[in-house]
Each structure stands twice: as C-alpha cells, then as structure tokens.
Amino acid sequence: MFIDWLTVSQEHPHDLPVVCDVLTITIDANTGEKLSEKQPRFKHAGSHSTSITIHVQGRKIRVEGNPSRVDRLDNLFGYERIEQCIGVYNRLLAEYGLPGFTRCTALALRDGASGAKPSDWIADGACIERIDLTTNVSVGEGNVLAYLRGVSSQRIGHSIGFLYPNGRTVAWTPKGNGKGGRLQYRKAYDKAFEMDENLLPKIKRLYGDDSEEYRYVRQVRDYCAEFGVVRMEQELKSEFLQREHLKHWGLFDERRLSELHGEFLAIDERLKVTAMDLVSISEQLMLNGICDTTRAANTTAMYAIQWMHGQVFDFKKKQVNTHAARLIKIGINIRNACDMSRFSPVIVRQAREITKTYELPMPSWYRAPVNHLRLVA
Secondary structure, eight states, X not given: OXXXXXXXXXXXXXXXXXXXXXXXXXXXXTTOOEEEEEOOOEEEEOGGGOEEEEEEETTEEEEEEOGGGTTOSOOSSOOOSHHHHHHHHHHHHHHTTOOOXXXXXXXXXXXXXXXXXXXXXXXXXXXXXXXXXXXXXXXXTTOHHHHHHHHTTOOBTTBEEEEOTTSSEEEEETTSSSOOOSSEEEEEEEHHHHIIIIIHHHHHHHHOTTSHHHHHHHHHHHHHHHHTEEEEEEEEOHHHHHHTTOOBTTSSOTHHHHHHHHHHHGGGTTOOOEEEOHHHHHHXXXXXXXXXXXXXXHHHHHHHHHHHTTOOOOTTXXXXXXXXXXXXXXXXXXXXOOOTTTOOOTTOOOEEEOOOBSOOOOOTXXXXXXXXXXXXX
C-alpha cells in the first residue's frame, strides 16, 4: 500500500509570510481592525509537469496533490507512509519560506467554542483532510478485463460496483452510478490503459517520442501490461477521517489505514474469475472461413469482447455492421444486450483461473521515489 494523494493543513500560532502577488485583507469598517487576510491558491510546478497546490489563508497552510508524483515521470510505486509524503511537502514549503508541517501532540478548544462540533477544536500540528490509498494488484497478462468485470459484480458494504462502458475501470459508490460518495470513493482500473490514455501522450508532448523520458515511461507501461496490473484505489474524505479519528497526524495509529485498505482489497475473496482468451474467438472466425486474415479476425473478436463488457455500439457505422455480421455467423449477436448469466461463448477453447498477487516486484531499472524524511519535524 502507498499514498497516491494527500491533502493536509495546519494552523500556526504566528503570522505567515506573503508568498503571492495578491493579498486579500478583510477590515472592520467601523473600527479599522484587520479581521483576516488570505492569499490565493497557487501551484508549485515541478519537473515533468507535476504540480502541488499551496494555499495560505491567514495563519493556516493547506497543501494538496500527489506527493508520489512530484518531480517524477510516473507513480507506479510511491510513498508508503504519511511521514514520507509530508517530507515532500515540507521541502516545497521551505522553498517559499513557509513553515513545514509537524505532528500533532494535543488538541485545544478554540476561544469561545463549546466543543460540541469537530470544528471547535484546534490541533497544534497537521490535519489530514483527504488521503488516497493505493495498491497494485497483478493478475497476469491478458487477464485485466476479465478481473475487472468479475469484481464489478461485488459489493463493498452498501457500495455497488459500476463497470465503465470501456471495461477498464470499476467504481464503488452508494448509488452504483460511478459518482463519488460523501465519505469514500473506491475504484479499480487498468493501469497500462490509464498510462496509454493520460501519461504517455503528456510525456510525448513534453519531450517527444524519441526522448529518453518517453522510452522510460513506455517501459513502465509495458511492464504493467506484462504483469496485468490493476490499480486499487480508495479515497478517504474529510468527514470519514474525522469519524474514524484519522484526522490529526501524530495522534492516531497509521496501521488503521492499512486495515481499512485491507477491507477494500478483500473484495474478491469469494470471487472466482475466469479469463477467456481473445484468440479462441479469432480462431473460430478463421476456421469457419469468415475472416481471411488473423488481423481481421482479431479486430472482429475485439468487438465480441467489448460487447461482453457492456460496450454499446453505433450500428449506423458500416464497420460496426460488418463485424456484427461476422460474429452472428458463429452465434454471437452484439445487437442484443449481453446477459452473462445466460450467455456462454461455447467457442472458447481456452479458459484459465485468474490468480492475483500483491507481490509486484519493483524492476531494477525502476526510478523509485526519493526519501525526504529528514525534512519532517
């Protein structure tokens, strides 16, 4: 388990330096007393187009972002402890002359507060407002889509799985519509596909496809595809952290985060997932003389796989009708909704049970994150 996003804030007992070009000051018109001052949010732009948002509001500093991505090309493996992430943030704050985050040692009531609400209490250290916990699961090459389809049928408490139309992401929410809940947001997705869609185009745009940076990220992407990496992420929001007594850094046992994440990872304990080989459908198309080339057969077979994953096709397009006509000759009608409880692709010749593992080895060539612990107070 490592941390993929962290939002943290801390109120200090002294005024903070002005680090922005604009400063908003609120003054009582009757007495002339300064009531508050606020600086606008700004982004610290690191190398490789990574950024962290910093907000100075009066005596309070708030920082949010993905510490495992700062000055790195990727974040397949990241920081495992809050302390390491705080070290990254403190290094950035020091560049602007701002004080770093520290552990909480005590809580105290605000002046005039009753203590009835969580906001009545003030900590002498850093408060966690959001934390995303992440684990890489290896299910083997070619098994990612089948695994995601399988786990999408499972519930986590009152949260219902929602499989995105492309079959590459599953999200668990109370309404089962993929939209985040108030307390938590959990999802699993195809890491290689996500890199193809987001990271690789960005690195190519920044450095070019002949650059060393692009070759490295491509190597990481190929590694994810080879091992069938599924990314399991859960976002723990402010209200949930407050409820679970996980808000005040230094006053809670971080092992509780591992326990919560373990409950999420156990979603597939009762699930037995079987992957169907794409090549089996392709071979049947070739054997029946429906397709003349392997490439054409693979393309048509991909339509069948997408249909099994819930893909909706536009039958106004000529190529869609062509592939649909080929598939219906071997008993697959992609014009109908696929009911996996009744549909059995009898032409599949190869099936294998998917075995997942959390023991994803970090390759020797991988650029691991730098340790920033010396910057944590």
